[in-house]
Amino acid sequence: MDKRPNILQTSQLSVSVPSRTLVRDVTVGITENQVFGLIGPSGAGKSTVLRALNRMTDLVPGLKVTGDVQLHGRSIFAPGTDANALRAKVGMLFQQPVVFPASIVDNVLFGARRLQSLSKSVQAELAESALQEAALWSEVKDRLKAPAAKLSVGQQQRLCLARALATKPEVILMDEPTSALDPRSTEAIEALIKRLKSRHTIVLVTHNLRQARNVGDQLAFIGVRDGVGQLLCEGTVESVLNRTDVAEVDEYVCCQ
Ligand SMILES: Nc1ncnc2c1ncn2[C@@H]1O[C@H](COP(=O)(O)OP(=O)(O)OP(=O)(O)O)[C@@H](O)[C@H]1O
Numbered sequence: 001m002d003k004r005p006n007i008l009q010t011s012q013l014s015v016s017v018p019s020r021t022l023v024r025d026v027t028v029g030i031t032e033n034q035v036f037g038l039i040g041p042s043g044a045g046k047s048t049v050l051r052a053l054n055r056m057t058d059l060v061p062g063l064k065v066t067g068d069v070q071l072h073g074r075s076i077f078a079p080g081t082d083a084n085a086l087r088a089k090v091g092m093l094f095q096q097p098v099v100f101p102a103s104i105v106d107n108v109l110f111g112a113r114r115l116q117s118l119s120k121s122v123q124a125e126l127a128e129s130a131l132q133e134a135a136l137w138s139e140v141k142d143r144l145k146a147p148a149a150k151l152s153v154g155q156q157q158r159l160c161l162a163r164a165l166a167t168k169p170e171v172i173l174m175d176e177p178t179s180a181l182d183p184r185s186t187e188a189i190e191a192l193i194k195r196l197k198s199r200h201t202i203v204l205v206t207h208n209l210r211q212a213r214n215v216g217d218q219l220a221f222i223g224v225r226d227g228v229g230q231l232l233c234e235g236t237v238e239s240v241l242n243r244t245d246v247a248e249v250d251e252y253v254c255c256q
C-alpha cells in the first residue's frame with residue numbers, strides 16, 4: 001500500500017446545471033508525486049471533475065458544485081480562499097495550447113507576474129527555470145522576445161506547461177494534453193509528465209490507454225449510469241483496465 005499522503009481529496013463531489021446533474025458523488029484521493037489518470041467515455045464528466053479541482057468551475061455560469069475538494073486537508077471552497085492563488089498551486093494544461101498574443105517570455109511569466117511583483121533578474125531566472133523544466137529552453141533561448149504564436153503546436157503546449165510551472169504549482173491538471181499533437185510532440189509531453197511527477201502531482205485526463213499505461217500510476221474510470229457521470233472504479237492502471245466485471249469499463253477498453 002502507498003503510504004504517501006493524499007494531496008487532493010474529493011468527497012461526494014457533484015456538479016450540476018439547473019436542468020441536470022452532470023457528475024455525482026465522486027470521492028477519490030490523489031496521492032502526491034504520482035500521475036493520476038482519469039478515463040471514461042466522451043461526455044462522462046472527466047473535464048468537469050478536473051475543472052472542479054481548482055475551481056475553474058466557478059468561471060462557468062450556471063454550474064453548481066457540491067461536496068468538497070480538499071488540498072492538503074483544507075477545503076478549496078473555504079471562505080476567504082483566493083481562487084487565483086489556488087489556480088497557481090493547482091495549475092492547468094488544456095487540450096489545445098492557449099498562447100497569448102505576446103512574446104514567449106511574457107507568456108511564460110503571465111501568471112507568475114499576476115501573483116506578485118518580481119524583479120527583472122528574478123523574472124529572467126524564473127522564465128529560464130520554467131522553460132528548462134518544460135524542456136523548451138534550448139529551442140527558444142535565443143528568441144525569448146519572439147511572438148509565442150510563431151512556435152509549433154507542440155512547442156506551444158510546452159510553453160503553456162512552462163507558464164503553469166512558473167507559478168510553482170504542486171498539482172498540474174492536464175485535460176487531454178496531447179490530443180492536438182503529433183506523435184513526436186506527444187512523446188515529448190509523456191516523457192515530461194514522467195519527469196514532472198518527482199516534484200509535482202499530475203491529474204491527467206486521457207482517452208489514450210497506451211498513454212495511461214505509459215505514464216499513469218493510478219487510474220479512475222468515470223462512466224455514465226442513469227444519465228449521470230459517476231466514478232465506477234479506481235486503482236492501479238492495470239487493475240482498472242482489467243475490471244471486466246464493470247460493463248462500462250469492459251466496453252470502453254474493448255472499443256479502444
Ligand atoms: N456548462 C455546461 N452546461 C451544460 N452541460 C454541460 C456543461 N459543461 C459540461 N456539460 C455536460 O456535462 C457532461 C460532461 O461533460 P465533460 O466535458 O466533463 O465530459 P468529458 O468526459 O470531459 O468528455 P470528453 O471526453 O468528450 O471531453 C456532458 O454531457 C456535457 O455536455
Ligand SMILES: [Mg+2]
Pocket residue numbers: 046047048175
Ligand atoms: Mg473532456
